[in-house]
Amino acid sequence: MARFEAERGLPVLALEQAVRCWRGFVRRPGRPLHLPAPHLPGFDIWDDRMLIEWAIGALGRRAGREVASAVEGADATFLARTLPDPHAPDGWPWWRRRCQDLGDLMHVPSQAA
Numbered sequence: 001m002a003r004f005e006a007e008r009g010l011p012v013l014a015l016e017q018a019v020r021c022w023r024g025f026v027r028r029p030g031r032p033l034h035l036p037a038p039h040l041p042g043f044d045i046w047d048d049r050m051l052i053e054w055a056i057g058a059l060g061r062r063a064g065r066e067v068a069s070a071v072e073g074a075d076a077t078f079l080a081r082t083l084p085d086p087h088a089p090d091g092w093p094w095w096r097r098r099c100q101d102l103g104d105l106m107h108v109p110s111q112a113a
Helices: 002-007 014-027 044-058 061-080
Strands: none
Touching: 014 044, 014 061, 044 061
C-alpha cells in the first residue's frame, strides 16, 4: 500500500487513515446514519471512501482483497443504516446513491453533486 500511495503522490498512510475514518463514520451512534452533504467543505468522508474504492481497483488482487476485506463490515453497516436513493444519478458510486431516511426521498435531487 505504501507503493500505491507513493506512486500517486498521496501522504504516507493515507489509505489506512481513509479506512479508519470510514469505519469510524459508519459506527457513529444514531439511526439513521447522518450523511454529510458531499458538496460542503469539511466533509471528506466521501473522499475517503472514494480513495478506498480507487485502491481496491488499482492494487494487485491480493492487496485489493485485503483492503476490501478491511471495509466489508463497515460497508455492510452503512448499507443497513441507509436507504437507496432513487433520485441519485446512476453514475455516482454506490455509497453516494444512498440516503439517510425517508424524508430524503422527497428531496429532488438528493445530495447535490
